[in-house]
Amino acid sequence: MIQRTVLVVLFDGVQSLDATGPMEVFAGASRAPGVSYTLRTASLDGGPVRATSGLRLMPDSSLAEAPVPHTLLVPGGHGTRGSHPELTAWLRVHAPEAERLVSVCTGALLLAEAGLLDGHRVTTHWNYCAQLAHDFPAVEVDPDPIFVRDGRLATSAGVTAGIDLALALVEEDHGRDLALTVARHLVVFLRRPGNQAQFSAQLSAQTAQREPLREVQHWITQHPDADLAVDALAARARLSPRHFARAFRAETGTTPGRYVDRVRLEHARRLLEETCDPVGRIARASGYGTPEAMRRAFVKALATAPAEYRRRFRTPASVGPAAD
Helix, strand or coil: CCEEEEEEECCCCCCHHHHHHHHHHHHHHCCCCCCEEEEEEEECCCCCEECCCCCEECCCEECCCCCCCCEEEECCCHHHCCCCHHHHHHHHHHHHHCCEEEEECCHHHHHHHCCCCCCCEECCCHHHHHHHHHHCCCCEECCCECEEEECCEEEECCCCHHHHHHHHHHHHHHCHHHHHHHHHHCCCCCCCCCCCECCCHHHHCCCCCCHHHHHHHHHHHHCCCCCCCHHHHHHHHCCCHHHHHHHHHHHHCCCHHHHHHHHHHHHHHHHHHHCCCCHHHHHHHCCCCCHHHHHHHHHHHHCCCHHHHHHHHCCHHHCCCCCC
16 A cells, blocks of 8 residues: 655644645545555644634644655645745755645745746636746746646645645546545535636626626626627627727626637536536537537637546536437
């Protein structure tokens, strides 16, 4: 049996779920026969730390006393703000000893401060991506995905994305069936690929202030298979196409075309995950018209074809014939 030690770094101002979420995933996996993750926590001096919620956490040891781990996990939280010379000095020396280096949320800021992200593609909580890119120009920051793998380095977005990443690591270590079992036990969905956006179309775009534009947003989400060209949407809003496009972007932060693309992609993904409908039917219902058009959209946005996406992320209840 392969034993993998997972060491979670704790500090004052840590986001407790950044630490405990992934730990629950690894602990759940360890209940399976032949699977062993040894979970350890450590702070700089071995003393207790206070999480952002006020929760008091007692680590197993100091960082100096901690074993060399297979997976070193650095969570985020308000405590990552500012300079942390002692912690980053320890990370700079000891993080390269781990086989796998993981950050959750703004834990990426600590790794960047230690110089461990230079030349790597990473992500973090959407609200801190610009800061990370500005403060550490040698780091390639991708603000969109919920997690990013770059060699031995894995970085994730805010809070619950750490659970998604931990499930992906369990799948990498022990296969999809075990990861799915753990996801079911935690009552979460093993369906979010790392390149899924941190926000859905509805959340990533602001809600328009004017009622006609809000109605159009709602219409798009309810009718992805309709004619959603700018002229048709403008007519629904009773505006000229030029005025509509300008107002939509000003009030939502995105163009009508990009909003439509996101809604259609999310609709198609949901049908692939939750139904046994043939790909051709899903393509028509999602507004793509043809399977080939949907395939191009999936490859461009998710770097995977619809059939492969369905194979990996279909929910158990939807399993059945899915002929294309």
